[in-house]
Amino acid sequence: MDLKTVIQTINQIAEEKGIDPTRVTEAIENSLAAAYRREYLDRGANVKAKLNKKTGEVHFFKAREVVDETTVRMTDEEPASDTEEEENKLPRYNPERHILLDEARQEKKDAQLGEELEFSLPSQIEFGRIAAQNAKQVILQSLREAERESVANEFKDKEGKIVSGVVQRFERGNVYIDLGRTTGVMFANESIPGEHYRVGERLRFYVVAVQREIRGPGTGVVLSRSHPDFVSELFAMEIPEIADGVVEIKTVVREPGSRTKIAVASNAEEIDPVGSCVGQRGTRIMAISNELGQEKIDVVEWSEDTEEFIANSLSPAKVRSVEIAGGREAKVLVTDDQLSLAIGRGGQNVRLAAKLTGWKIDVRSQARPNERLEGGVADAEVRSVAQDEAEDGEEPVKPDVSDQEKPAKEKPVPKGDKKSGSKKTKD
Structure with missing residues (x-):
């Protein structure tokens, strides 16, 4: 059977799509072998096909494994007991797949147990037409699968990164994106609320x-514009100091389409991490905000000092003091004119600050420190300290009852402008 033209087509298409032609050739050989076995041999036969890429001819072989009485069962009798059944978990001898050692050495003098001998099978003229039709189907299927795997490998390296794509279509609330070699999907919950997309x-x-x-026309590339790490990657793309590792992103929390808080730290004393992210006249941060549909972004300076970090996290509000209580709770006092900023619309600012720091935050008026305010308390959606310490290999800290009876620790926040600690996009 001459498949020379088919081989040339395979090589051409494979080269265009960046697919290894060997994979397609192997798939065709396996398919032809299976078709030959169905047409001319028993079901148990192990048939192999070899395609000569130079001549386009296909040769068929029956592969038989060299065995003896120690490697196969020579009888169909059922074992008499459970013990005998355990001892006879060997495969039954099948003349279509096996050849006894003595017989094998008549074909090959140095044949060894476990070796596979190949015996030529006669060419079937009528089989040529069947094989040609079968080969065409296999070529198409193999090309699709190989291309899908090639694209999947390419995008696997882009997992956790940002890609550019064109809106292609909408289906059941999901947005399908043309990524060039494949189509990605952004599920409804991965889009930014309130953001509208246009085809093209x-x-x-x-x-x-x-x-x-x-399976299907795409490769299963799942995309998002609401993921917190989308913001992190945008910062890395837009801000050289982050890309170079001089400024480090510590954590990001986000309510997509509305507000993001991002904590940054500098690995060089002379570099202001917040100023680097905001840019001159806010140009850098506004570029990121524009990409997110004018989403507000608060950039705050991370600190190892818990009280300072909590105060920074409530940007744009100016905090007067932070009191640390047991159970990862903090009471924050601000002046009355800063209450609305500290709490935020619908409690959003304090809610994001709690998530950013990992602490439960209770914002109160400095003039009325014992009065709990509506919307002023937010829980942190994080693991406990004991879990974190256990993961680090340290013994969890057990709460001390005597410590809980002591007055809460209070650390005043230095007066003055907090610009060094936090900046934000305009409201």
Whole structure:
């Protein structure tokens, strides 16, 4: 059977799509071998096909494993007991797949147990037409699978990174994105609330995952614009100090489409981490905000000092003092004119600050420190200290009852402008 033209087509298409032609050739050989076995041999036969890439001819072989009485069962009798059954978990001898050692050495003098001998099978003229049709189907299927795997490998390296794509279509609330070699999907819960997309619009997306098992025209590239790490990657793209590792992103919390808080720290004393992110006249931070549909972004300076970090996290509000209580709780006091900023609309600012720091925050008026305010308390959605310490290999700290009876620790926040600690986009 002459498949020379088919081979040339395989090589051409494989080269265009960046696919290894060997994979397609192997798939065709396996398919032809299976078709030959179905047409001319018993079901148990182990048939192999070899395609000569130079001549286009296909040769068929029956592969038989060299065995003896110690490696196969020579009888179909059922074992008499459970013990005998355990001892006879050997495969039954099948003349289509096996050849006894003595017989094998008549074909090859140095044949060894476990070796596989190949015996030529006659060419079937009528089989040529069947094989040719079968080969065409296999070529198409193999090319699709190989291309899908090639694209999946390419995008697997982009997992956790940002890619650019064009809005292609909408389906059941999901947005399908043309990524060039494949189509990605942004599920409804991965889009920014209130953001409207237009077919043909080019946007940037965060690659959440590449799911290889998904079949169809795409490769299962799951995209997002609401993921917190989308903001982190945008900062790395827009801010050289972050890309170079001089400024480090410590944590990001986000309510997509509304507000993001990001904590940054400098690895060089002479570099202001907040100023580096905001940029001259806010140019850097505004570029990121524009990409996110004018989402407000508060950049705060991370600190090892818990009280200072909590105070910074409540930007743009100016904090008067932070009191640390047991159970990772903090009471924050601000002046009356800063209450609305500290709490935020619907409690958003204190809510994000609690998530950013990992502490439960209770914002109160400095004039009325014993009065709990509506919307002024927010829990941190993080693990306990004991869990964190256990993960680090340290013994969890057990609460001391006597410590809980002591007055709460209070650390006043230095007066003055907190610009060095936090900056934000305009409200």
